[in-house]
Amino acid sequence: MSEPTLAQQIAAFAEGTSYDDLPADVVESVGMRVLDTLGIAVAAADLDTSRAARSWARDQAGGGPASAVGVDAPLPANLAAFVNGVLAHSLDYDDTHLPSVLHPSATVIPAALAAAQAHGADGRELVRGIAIGLEVCVRLGMAGYDAEKKNSTFFENGQHATSICGAMGGAVAAAVIGGASAASITDTMGVAASMASGIIEANRTGGTVKRIHCGWAAHAAISAASLVEYGITGPPTVLEGRFGFFQSWLHGTYDPAQVSDGLGTTWSVPGIFVKPYPANHFTHAAVDAASALRVAGIAPDDVRRLTLGVPAPNLRTIGEPIDVKRAPETGYMAQFSGPYAVAVGLLGGSGLGAGLEDYTDELAHDPARRAIMAKVDVVADDECTDIFPHQFPAVLTAELEDGRTVVEKVLTTRGGPQRPLSFDEIASKFATNAGRNLDPAAVATLSAVCRDLAAASSMDDLLTPLTLIDPAPSKGLTHA
CATH class of the missing domain: 3.30.1330.120 (2-methylcitrate dehydratase PrpD)
Structure with missing residues (x-):
């Protein structure tokens, strides 16, 4: 029997990891990251780019099972994921993994929330899907980290690793939440890899397109998982193959051990840095x-x-x-x-x-x-x-x-493993961000849900209040 491919190893890990297998610090970390991501999305709702994303999604939509911040009508899951992903990444306030310099939650969490609504998943399945999706995203990003140059090879090639790896991690999260088998998860990665994208020239010379990167990655994630449900398949060698993910993006320079070593036993999720300040x-x-x-x-x-x-x-x-x-x-x-x-x-x-x-x-x-x-x-x-x-x-x-x-x-960065933020500090950040558009009662309710996210019976209590906000112009946020 041939050795499993990297995608098949990831798929076996994803299918075989139950909620009860998750370490306690991973479960706690996921709840904090969902709260943080939603707060950032609510704060970003006032931006002109956020309005554009919502308007575009409304114009495409024909109804659906999922919710988006500031959209008072249900959307198809991929469009809800798009809107929430755009908002989550638009303020340079989303979490960061080091040294890959990925922003994993801004794609994986919007994709997972939309998938959870589409499949009627409960809090345990949501937490499980997010944890697995974040782990996959980070490991793919680390495979492209050059320790000698101390930089991401994705970045050196002008590629936005956050959206590229985020599409893959988000797709795995969506497939897991949808109850996919290992074979279907492998297919989902194979399909998502043809949708993953993002170039970062806007960082140099301007434009707002970077703000949509995580939204488009979340849209791709949901679309890939859904297309597999309809029968589309992908190559099992999608990652390491001659014309696969690592060859296409990294020109074949990658570290496969970063993907497979310790998979399922060593978790990167709790070590992802939370941003206490809304700046680079x-x-x-x-x-x-x-x-x-x-x-x-x-x-x-x-x-x-x-x-x-x-x-x-x-x-x-x-x-x-x-x-x-x-x-x-x-x-x-x-x-x-x-x-x-x-x-x-x-x-x-x-x-x-x-x-x-x-x-x-x-x-x-x-x-x-x-x-x-x-x-x-x-x-x-x-x-x-x-x-x-x-x-x-x-x-x-x-x-x-x-x-x-x-x-x-x-010498250490606040919000990272050496100087972590507590749940109460994350809740304070959330209250400041979400309080721009939500009343105090709703802020308190959402904080309470995320403190014990696994206990949630559905995503409606978490997401419905966010659809009812009516973002006012700017409130001091920059529209650059």
């Missing part, structure tokens, strides 16, 4: 370091000069060109500015240390923030570079007017 993840340690200066009693007027040390690969994203990073024109640009992150921390941000209210077009031009940013240099730091990309560290050196020099090092 590279900036988070800068917020924390500047906050530490503020807590120590250092005020902006006490500072003569600030030097933000970051990993060398991060410099081009949050520190260059420095004149632009010191004077972001929009709230969106501020999300990718190291100097702005220092200003947020030194002045004291909202939420868990920084919130959506801290990243607006108006505040990007705030004279107090501009004055702080003008004092900030961003440089490559050897210690931070050695740690990257397993963490996104920062070292902030403040030269004070009284002649003192104060150094704050933040």
Whole structure:
């Protein structure tokens, strides 16, 4: 008998893993990630791109079993997954796996929720499907991680690993929730691989298309699982084959052990980093370091000069060109500015240390923030570079007017395994995000459901309140 292919190994793991097989920390992590993802989606409902996604879905729809944030009529499952996936990824606030730099939940959770509604699944099956889908997504992303270059080969090729691997993980989640056999799960991956997509040129030269990537991946995930139910099949060698997933995307440079080693016994899910702040993840340690200066009693007027040390690969994203990073024109640009992150921390941000209210077009031009940013240099730091990309560290050196020099090092990323957020902290983030469009009673109910998600008898209690929101214009969110 021939050795099972990688897809067949994944399928056997997916079919053979029951809810009772899931470790407790995986179950808890899934509930937190569902709450976090839904809160981000509700907060993003005000964006023009979110309105476009909802309008497009309504125009395609002919009714269906699934629910989408801000859509007051039921949708086909793939369109509901599309809308929720777009919203979940639109604020740069979704969770991140390191070192693959994937955002797994923004695709897998919308796909799984839509599949759960389509199949009438309960909370246990939802949690099981999400856990398996997240694990598959991360493992495929890690197969494309180049440890020597400390970067994702997907990224180096201009590919958005989040949506590419997310389509695959979301498809497995949808198939699992639909009760698929191992053979059908293998077929589902084979079909989904022909739908997985995403290029990241918009990160360089503009455009809003990146915001739809996770939505389209979730749409592909549901569509692939559904097409298999109708009889479409895929190649069992879809991953490692001569013309398969890894050859097509990574030109054959991948690590198969990242897919198969420890599958079913070693779980990546609890280690996925939750974002406490709605900005590029590279900036988070800068917020924390500047906050530490503020807590120590250092005020902006006490500072003569600030030097933000970051990993060398991060410099081009949050520190260059420095004149632009010191004077972001929009709230969106501020999300990718190291100097702005220092200003947020030194002045004291909202939420868990920084919130959506801290990243607006108006505040990007705030004279107090501009004055702080003008004092900030961003440089490559050897210690931070050695740690990257397993963490996104920062070292902030403040030269004070009284002649003192104060150094704050933040070498681990808040929200990751070394500094995890509790469920209550996630619930606080959710309340801030969802509270933009939901009343306090609904916020409390949804938090309670996600705290014990496996006990939910259906998805209606979780999703129906989100369909009834009426997003108002902007509320300070950037539409860049």
